[in-house]
Amino acid sequence: MDNSMFFGIATLGYIFAMIAYITYLVSKNRYVGLVATYLTIVSFAFHTIAFLMRWYEGYIMGLRSFWRPPVSNLYESLVFFVWCLMLGYIIIEFRYKNRAFGAFVTPIAAMILAFIEMTGLSKEIEPLVPALQSNWLLAHVTMSFISYAMFGLSFATALIYLIQKTEKKTEPAYIFWTFSVGLMIVILLAMAIDYLKFHVIATSTEAMKKYLFRATFKSNSQTIVALSWFSALSIIGFVWMFGNYLKRIINTFNLSEQMLDDITYRAIAIGFPIFTLGGLIFGAIWADQAWGVYWSWDPKETWSLITWFVYAFYLHARLMRGWRGKKVAVVAVVGFVVVLFTYLGVNLLLSGLHSYV
Amino acid sequence: MQKEQKSLIDRIWDLFASVKLAIVLFALIALSSIIGTIIEQNAPAEKNILVLKKIVGDEAAPTVYRILESLGFMDMYRSWWFVTFLVLFSVNLIICSLDRLPRILNLVKEPIRPLDTEKKNFPIKKEIKIKKSPEELKEPLLKAVKSIGFKAENSPLEQGGYQLYAQRGNWTRFGVYITHLSILIILIGAVIGIFFGFKGFMYLQEGEVSNVAYSRDNRPHQLNFSIRCDDFDVEFYGITEMPKDYRSWLTVIKDGKEVMRKVIEVNKPLKFEGYTFYQSSYGMVPNAHGIFIFRVTGQGGKTETVLKRFGETFTIPGTEIVGKIINFSPALTLDKEGRPYTYTEMMNNPAVYIEFTEKGERKYGGWILKRFPKTWHLPDGNIVEFIDYWGVQYTGLQVRKDPGVWLVYLGCIIMTVGLYIAFFMSHRKIWVFVKKDGKQSSITVLATANKNRGAFERKIESLISKIRSFG
Numbered sequence: 001m002d003n004s005m006f007f008g009i010a011t012l013g014y015i016f017a018m019i020a021y022i023t024y025l026v027s028k029n030r031y032v033g034l035v036a037t038y039l040t041i042v043s044f045a046f047h048t049i050a051f052l053m054r055w056y057e058g059y060i061m062g063l064r065s066f067w068r069p070p071v072s073n074l075y076e077s078l079v080f081f082v083w084c085l086m087l088g089y090i091i092i093e094f095r096y097k098n099r100a101f102g103a104f105v106t107p108i109a110a111m112i113l114a115f116i117e118m119t120g121l122s123k124e125i126e127p128l129v130p131a132l133q134s135n136w137l138l139a140h141v142t143m144s145f146i147s148y149a150m151f152g153l154s155f156a157t158a159l160i161y162l163i164q165k166t167e168k169k170t171e172p173a174y175i176f177w178t179f180s181v182g183l184m185i186v187i188l189l190a191m192a193i194d195y196l197k198f199h200v201i202a203t204s205t206e207a208m209k210k211y212l213f214r215a216t217f218k219s220n221s222q223t224i225v226a227l228s229w230f231s232a233l234s235i236i237g238f239v240w241m242f243g244n245y246l247k248r249i250i251n252t253f254n255l256s257e258q259m260l261d262d263i264t265y266r267a268i269a270i271g272f273p274i275f276t277l278g279g280l281i282f283g284a285i286w287a288d289q290a291w292g293v294y295w296s297w298d299p300k301e302t303w304s305l306i307t308w309f310v311y312a313f314y315l316h317a318r319l320m321r322g323w324r325g326k327k328v329a330v331v332a333v334v335g336f337v338v339v340l341f342t343y344l345g346v347n348l349l350l351s352g353l354h355s356y357v
Numbered sequence: 358m359q360k361e362q363k364s365l366i367d368r369i370w371d372l373f374a375s376v377k378l379a380i381v382l383f384a385l386i387a388l389s390s391i392i393g394t395i396i397e398q399n400a401p402a403e404k405n406i407l408v409l410k411k412i413v414g415d416e417a418a419p420t421v422y423r424i425l426e427s428l429g430f431m432d433m434y435r436s437w438w439f440v441t442f443l444v445l446f447s448v449n450l451i452i453c454s455l456d457r458l459p460r461i462l463n464l465v466k467e468p469i470r471p472l473d474t475e476k477k478n479f480p481i482k483k484e485i486k487i488k489k490s491p492e493e494l495k496e497p498l499l500k501a502v503k504s505i506g507f508k509a510e511n512s513p514l515e516q517g518g519y520q521l522y523a524q525r526g527n528w529t530r531f532g533v534y535i536t537h538l539s540i541l542i543i544l545i546g547a548v549i550g551i552f553f554g555f556k557g558f559m560y561l562q563e564g565e566v567s568n569v570a571y572s573r574d575n576r577p578h579q580l581n582f583s584i585r586c587d588d589f590d591v592e593f594y595g596i597t598e599m600p601k602d603y604r605s606w607l608t609v610i611k612d613g614k615e616v617m618r619k620v621i622e623v624n625k626p627l628k629f630e631g632y633t634f635y636q637s638s639y640g641m642v643p644n645a646h647g648i649f650i651f652r653v654t655g656q657g658g659k660t661e662t663v664l665k666r667f668g669e670t671f672t673i674p675g676t677e678i679v680g681k682i683i684n685f686s687p688a689l690t691l692d693k694e695g696r697p698y699t700y701t702e703m704m705n706n707p708a709v710y711i712e713f714t715e716k717g718e719r720k721y722g723g724w725i726l727k728r729f730p731k732t733w734h735l736p737d738g739n740i741v742e743f744i745d746y747w748g749v750q751y752t753g754l755q756v757r758k759d760p761g762v763w764l765v766y767l768g769c770i771i772m773t774v775g776l777y778i779a780f781f782m783s784h785r786k787i788w789v790f791v792k793k794d795g796k797q798s799s800i801t802v803l804a805t806a807n808k809n810r811g812a813f814e815r816k817i818e819s820l821i822s823k824i825r826s827f828g
């Protein structure tokens with residue numbers, strides 16, 4: 001038995017949990033809710049076991065030292081991100097005694113794990129090249145993902161907040177959230193089409209880079225490109241047209257706006273210092289130890305800095321300028337979009353020194 | 358109505374003391390930084406023109422490139438306007454902090470005062486009745502308040518009642534200022550590094566000594582000491598081609614004396630007199646002739662280390678068998694037909710072909726591979742270990758001197774502390790009213806915290822349950 005089987009069980013478990021949470025959201029049946037919670041906890045336990053097994057396997061195979069948890073390539077870091085996210089969610093569910101929120105977090109987890117399966121991301125336990133054998137790097141990666149998970153949670157609550165609070169279709173905040181959600185659907189669909197068309201076995205980010213959007217926006221055929229843009233705009237338009245249905249479902253749940261705003265702020269208030277220390281400071285120390293430059297304005301570093309500024313913007317706007325409600329929620333959503341770009345976009349779309357994660 | 362006339366200086370001060378400007382600057386710096394990640398910095402012109410062609414089309418690209426270049430976008434983070442943003446940002450930070458400092462100082466220094474009345478709406482308010490007189494409760498209450506970390510003062514109320522009050526963590530209001538100060542310290546460290554530091558590289562062949570490093574634009578930079586590369590080696594994971602470690606054996610020589618020896622690896626640099634030497638690259642020196650190092654053990658058990666050049670011969674100790682080095686490959690492998698060939702010019706799998714003769718008669722010959730101990734054992738039980746082919750590789754060292762780096766690190770530590778204080782600690786105040794209520798005492802606890810109120814509330818609840826146990 002190896003770790004991937006346990007990961008498989010956890011993935012399936014999260015998908016069932018997602019279905020249960022959504023059913024619960026619609027039906028409000030208490031037992032369905034309990035099932036969702038149990039499914040989540042059991043999946044999380046499998047996830048944890050799988051993570052520990054992978055750690056141990058790398059060690060007994062002699063590829064990694066005992067002190068190297070498996071967080072060093074794209075596959076491992078995504079899995080770890082989901083782990084942090086679910087841990088954060090479970091804590092929130094018990095703290096706030098509210099499950100509605102699970103219907104928004106489990107899809108993120110299920111989507112990421114499905115993304116791993118679909119793109120056939122390499123799951124090999126790889127030995128580490130010399131530059132990566134650093135404790136600073138380890139602390140850097142681990143803490144970055146913990147903060148990303150926090151930002152992910154704040155994203156989910158801020159999005160729900162926006163959905164709840166917007167009334168009119170012409171309102172900027174409504175346009176903003178429907179556009180963001182539409183865009184995400186478009187990107188996920190485009191990636192799914194890439195997969196169906198090319199069956200990419202993306203063993204590396206290189207291969208993913210090569211095939212990204214090749215079946216749609218970057219196709220050789222002009223017709224397909226035009227069609228892709230047309231479909232993309234239609235999807236976004238569709239979400240804009242029918243976004244208020246989603247709002248109606250969510251409204252039946254009576255999530256207090258105060259609570260949503262509170263969780264958004266708290267998640268960022270925890271994520272921001274961790275990101276500063278782990279993401280920026282430890283990253284800089286590692287670069288300094290490995291290359292002799294603590295800051296080189298490479299795209300990944302620069303995007304981390306941009307992320308930092310966006311959240312500094314959030315904190316100052318909320319605390320000092322007294323921005324409340326929709327305005328800061330928009331900033332929180334933008335913040336996580338920037339996080340996603342820092343994490344995936346820089347490697348897929350921009351090139352740089354950090355080619356491994 | 359008379360409008361207050363402000364002097365220009367006041368208005369500039371107000372501008373820089375505003376958080377609004379800070380927010381604008383956050384946005385400006387973040388947005389302009391994005392451009393610098395799309396346009397590759399300090400790259401050859403053709404590369405960026407190619408990128409621009411994808412964005413603005415073939416025709417416009419060269420013109421757009423020229424415009425962007427004249428605005429400094431090709432080396433954006435050093436352009437006058439980006440540096441201006443950073444300067445404005447720093448000034449904003451300084452003025453903003455100075456502007457608020459007096460108020461914060463007052464807040465911190467201000468002693469806590471008893472409340473006039475039990476206010477109705479208080480952030481945290483708990484009430485409880487205990488079957489004891491206020492006087493009896495005084496000692497235990499003081500102790501209970503102390504157990505959650507407050508040293509309370511006491512002020513009497515009418516009818517034998519009293520009020521206990523205390524505050525804690527007033528200094529944590531400085532947390533934000535510590536954070537802001539740390540940003541300035543880091544920026545100062547970075548500026549010192551830019552003006553007084555050196556960044557460059559040095560390539561040393563095995564055995565070579567040098568006291569000159571080169572900057573990025575290839576200008577020589579004299580060091581007060583010399584560095585010698587004694588050896589260089591790459592270690593691989595098992596039999597794979599995946600490098601596990603690069604190592605250089607370095608010696609520092611100052612005034613003709615060897616003063617330091619160190620094996621450096623990626624992530625483990627050598628530091629000497631303010632300079633740091635990082636393992637950054639390596640390679641083969643073209644047309645170099647090195648020295649083969651073998652450890653030869655005869656059947657009788659006698660061992661000898663031999664150093665030989667290409668074409669030279671050696672004798673296996675205790676025998677009359679003579680080996681002659683007649684071929685070398687830096688990276689040997691077999692093709693489909695089983696014929697050996699060299700797959701790369703790097704020393705990934707060094708192999709040497711040695712032909713053995715005894716009294717002038719050919720005995721056998723074969724490839725001996727450094728990474729494969731099996732090949733060291735000759736058919737007749739003698740052993741030839743291939744230790745190294747020395748003197749043909751060079752090590753690439755990155756050389757850096759940065760007198761500002763300690764300030765950057767100091768700033769990082771201060772920032773960590775500051776953020777911890779700013780986000781996880783708070784200024785907490787507590788008032789406990791104790792009044793006589795017939796035979797009992799009625800106790801009201803009022804409390805505030807400027808942050809993390811929930812955590813403080815739980816603490817107050819634990820205090821209440823402690824007080825309840827008195828009754």
Ligand code: HEM
Pocket residue numbers: 309312315316319320373374375376379446449450453454457533536537540776779780
């Ligand atoms: C990227 C750089 C900056 C970071 C990381 C940063 C960080 C922070 C943090 C963590 C807080 C505390 C928030 C809280 O109470 O939870 C804060 C508050 C504040 N910041 Fe900044 N800051 C930055 C730049 C600036 C700048 C340029 C200004 C200039 C106006 C500024 C002005 C303020 C003010 C006035 C406060 C409120 C202080 C108070 O409580 O009285 N910050 N900042």
